[in-house]
Amino acid sequence: xxxxxxxxxxxxxxxxxxxxxxxxxxxxxxxxxxxxxxxxxxxxxxxxxxxxxxxxxxxxxxxxxxxxxxxxxxxxxxxxxxxxxxxxxxxxxxxxxxxxxxxxxxxxxxxxxxxxxxxxxxxxxxxxxxxxxxxxxxxxxxxxxxxxxxxxxxxxxxxxxxxxxxxxxxxxxxxxxxxxxxxxxxxxxxxxxxxxxxxxxxxxxxxxxxxxxxxxxxxxxxxxxxxxxxxxxxxxxxxxxxxxxxxxxxxxxxxxxxxxxxxxxxxxxxxxxxxxxxxxxxxxxxxxxxxxxxxxxxxxxxxxxxxxxxxxxxxxxxxxxxxxxxxxxxxxxxxxxxxxxxxxxxxxxxxxxxxxxxxxxxxxxxxxxxxxxxxxxxxxxxxxxxxxxxxxxxxxxxxxxxxxxxxxxxxxxxxxxxxxxxxxxxxxxxxxxxxxxxxxxxxxxxxxxxxxxxxxxxxxxxxxxxxxxxxxxxxxxxxxxxxxxxxxxxxxxxxxxxxxxxxxxxxxxxxxxxxxxxxxxxxxxxxxxxxxxxxxxxxxxxxxxxxxxxxxxxxxxxxxxxxxxxxxxxxxxxxxxxxxxxxxxxxxxxxxxx
Amino acid sequence: xxxxxxxxxxxxxxxxxxxxxxxxxxxxxxxxxxxxxxxxxxxxxxxxxxxxxxxxxxxxxxxxxxxxxxxxxxxxxxxxxxxxxxxxxxxxxxxxxxxxxxxxxxxxxxxxxxxxxxxxxxxxxxxxxxxxxxxxxxxxxxxx
Numbered sequence: 001x002x003x004x005x006x007x008x009x010x011x012x013x014x015x016x017x018x019x020x021x022x023x024x025x026x027x028x029x030x031x032x033x034x035x036x037x038x039x040x041x042x043x044x045x046x047x048x049x050x051x052x053x054x055x056x057x058x059x060x061x062x063x064x065x066x067x068x069x070x071x072x073x074x075x076x077x078x079x080x081x082x083x084x085x086x087x088x089x090x091x092x093x094x095x096x097x098x099x100x101x102x103x104x105x106x107x108x109x110x111x112x113x114x115x116x117x118x119x120x121x122x123x124x125x126x127x128x129x130x131x132x133x134x135x136x137x138x139x140x141x142x143x144x145x146x147x148x149x150x151x152x153x154x155x156x157x158x159x160x161x162x163x164x165x166x167x168x169x170x171x172x173x174x175x176x177x178x179x180x181x182x183x184x185x186x187x188x189x190x191x192x193x194x195x196x197x198x199x200x201x202x203x204x205x206x207x208x209x210x211x212x213x214x215x216x217x218x219x220x221x222x223x224x225x226x227x228x229x230x231x232x233x234x235x236x237x238x239x240x241x242x243x244x245x246x247x248x249x250x251x252x253x254x255x256x257x258x259x260x261x262x263x264x265x266x267x268x269x270x271x272x273x274x275x276x277x278x279x280x281x282x283x284x285x286x287x288x289x290x291x292x293x294x295x296x297x298x299x300x301x302x303x304x305x306x307x308x309x310x311x312x313x314x315x316x317x318x319x320x321x322x323x324x325x326x327x328x329x330x331x332x333x334x335x336x337x338x339x340x341x342x343x344x345x346x347x348x349x350x351x352x353x354x355x356x357x358x359x360x361x362x363x364x365x366x367x368x369x370x371x372x373x374x375x376x377x378x379x380x381x382x383x384x385x386x387x388x389x390x391x392x393x394x395x396x397x398x399x400x401x402x403x404x405x406x407x408x409x410x411x412x413x414x415x416x417x418x419x420x421x422x423x424x425x426x427x428x429x430x431x432x433x434x435x436x437x438x439x440x441x442x443x444x445x446x447x448x449x450x451x452x453x454x455x456x457x458x459x460x461x462x463x464x465x466x467x468x469x470x471x472x473x474x475x476x477x478x479x480x481x482x483x484x485x486x487x488x489x490x491x492x493x494x495x496x497x498x499x500x501x502x503x504x505x506x507x508x509x510x511x512x513x514x515x516x517x518x519x520x521x522x523x524x525x526x527x528x529x530x531x532x533x534x535x536x537x538x539x540x541x542x543x544x545x546x547x548x549x550x551x552x553x554x555x556x557x558x559x560x561x562x563x564x565x566x567x568x569x570x571x572x573x574x575x576x577x578x579x580x581x582x583x584x585x586x587x588x589x590x591x592x593x594x
Numbered sequence: 595x596x597x598x599x600x601x602x603x604x605x606x607x608x609x610x611x612x613x614x615x616x617x618x619x620x621x622x623x624x625x626x627x628x629x630x631x632x633x634x635x636x637x638x639x640x641x642x643x644x645x646x647x648x649x650x651x652x653x654x655x656x657x658x659x660x661x662x663x664x665x666x667x668x669x670x671x672x673x674x675x676x677x678x679x680x681x682x683x684x685x686x687x688x689x690x691x692x693x694x695x696x697x698x699x700x701x702x703x704x705x706x707x708x709x710x711x712x713x714x715x716x717x718x719x720x721x722x723x724x725x726x727x728x729x730x731x732x733x734x735x736x737x738x
């Protein structure tokens with residue numbers, strides 16, 4: 001740019017010559033220069049403004065276009081997203097305490113028909129009947145042609161059936177993927193697992209919902225998508241469960257029982273290692289609920305949890321333990337045991353009209369299973385304290401365990417805890433409760449008197465329960481129960497190497513319309529092993545057993561439930577990693593009380 | 595000087611465009627591969643679940659029991675019994691070979707019963723180096 005000088009020499013000289021003021025020229029030039037500068041800055045400002053407007057318009061149009069695209073395009077999953085632990089199964093597996101599968105999912109297919117797409121409804125109906133004999137060709141054909149647009153044929157197909165349907169080759173036949181619940185071990189642990197069925201169903205998938213057992217009780221946990229990759233670990237041990245069911249099954253046959261139940265529980269954690277009820281069923285093909293007859297005879301009935309039985313003499317140890325805890329008696333105190341005992345219009349007799357009296361020690365009352373002695377212990381304690389203690393032990397409530405059936409199994413107790421109830425409850429009659437509650441009660445004694453709540457879940461961290469018995473009383477009770485096995489009513493239950501301590505119970509079943517049935521009994525053996533360092537509680541219940549090897553049929557627990565329990569311990573203890581104590585030194589805490 | 599600058603920037607723009615074009619297609623290819631991989635992963639996972647189920651089914655205790663019974667002649671498998679468990683001290687080990695650390699090696703060994711001991715036989719594997727594997731003869735008592 002050529003810069004005009006403010007005082008061009010020629011004009012200045014000229015002006016001077018004319019006698020004009022040369023400053024006028026300078027001012028005029030300065031003004032012209034300022035004008036040019038103003039024009040330039042004005043146009044620059046205009047240009048900046050335009051740029052700014054363009055920027056704003058561009059930014060907003062980018063946003064607008066992006067919004068438009070997002071609104072107009074089909075939604076797709078972000079393909080580049082990293083999906084680490086992708087879950088196939090929608091329902092978590094169930095495993096035993098060692099991670100062996102108890103329940104898992106399997107991918108199969110379902111079959112449905114869109115009749116509008118069918119080319120030849122008649123032949124399709126005939127072919128389908130050939131593949132699935134339970135279908136009726138005529139009914140199918142009628143439904144294919146009555147104008148409906150959709151029809152389910154089968155919820156689950158085997159691969160062979162699917163191939164056969166494929167080979168029909170009609171375009172109206174469709175397959176939908178289906179996940180089904182599979183219990184690979186069949187009947188094993190059936191009552192624990194329960195079963196599952198389909199909930200809401202669509203063409204592409206169906207939700208699996210639990211219908212019974214732990215499948216229903218833990219349904220929310222099992223369906224939680226966040227936890228679908230982590231199996232639900234039960235405290236059940238598959239091997240032990242199989243052994244218990246096996247032995248219990250043969251025991252049930254040998255003792256001619258119509259049903260049996262067994263519970264094996266860890267006394268410190270309350271974890272149930274095995275829970276069996278016979279007869280059982282296959283959860284893969286869960287039978288329908290019985291519509292007639294006694295529901296307790298259905299294989300679906302879980303005797304170990306749902307069975308509400310008067311558990312008989314197994315309750316005596318609670319009376320003895322409470323009396324000792326209250327300081328009323330010691331193990332060697334003498335208690336009135338002269339039979340028969342009359343109380344109002346009731347007469348309390350001993351088994352086979354024995355008489356262990358006139359006086360017997362508390363220890364003998366347990367060892368010989370004296371009803372009268374236990375009744376007197378109950379009277380010593382008093383109804384109110386007895387009820388409170390049994391309640392604290394959990395014996396008067398529905399069992400607490402992660403099974404949907406448990407809350408329904410409420411104990412049967414009289415409305416009014418009268419004195420005769422106090423007497424009969426001391427030897428386990430007049431109140432009926434679930435065997436699981438009894439097992440938990442024995443576990444509490446074996447756990448040094450600290451309450452144990454059963455659980456089916458492995459590795460739960462729980463706060464220890466309240467202390468119900470002092471350690472000394474629990475120890476004394478254990479010694480008494482050890483005597484039951486070494487010299488009392490359960491001598492068949494002595495397993496060499498494993499100091500078994502336990503208590504038998506024989507209770508006649510109530511007859512319909514009052515009274516008790518002498519021929520129908522429930523035999524129970526609740527035991528703790530090893531007695532010198534209690535680890536497990538085993539409870540065996542036989543429903544209506546009779547042992548016929550002798551000259552006359554025997555229906556006492558000592559002859560039926562006890563040998564079965566002994567065989568269970570003999571088989572199961574090595575599986576649990578318990579080493580037998582050297583024979584001879586296996587008698588546990590058999591310290592005489594003197 | 596200035597034309598050179600223009601020329602260079604044009605070159606850079608072309609190079610960048612070429613690079614972006616290639617990246618675009620490489621990304622799309624990678625995405626396709628990823629989708630295929632994820633498909634095959636979920637397929638494999640399905641297979642794993644299926645095989646786990648099948649494994650559990652084949653290992654169900656009832657079947658194993660039947661197999662053990664059917665093959666009793668060859669395998670002599672019996673249920674685990676308390677008699678098959680013993681203290682390492684009660685087992686008669688062979689006389690220690692007199693080497694440098696032999697006396698310590700015997701007491702250090704902890705014996706564990708094999709899970710599948712055959713009828714009347716007791717197989718105990720000791721972890722001591724010198725002991726190795728000892729199979730007692732039928733009729734031998736586990737307890738003295």
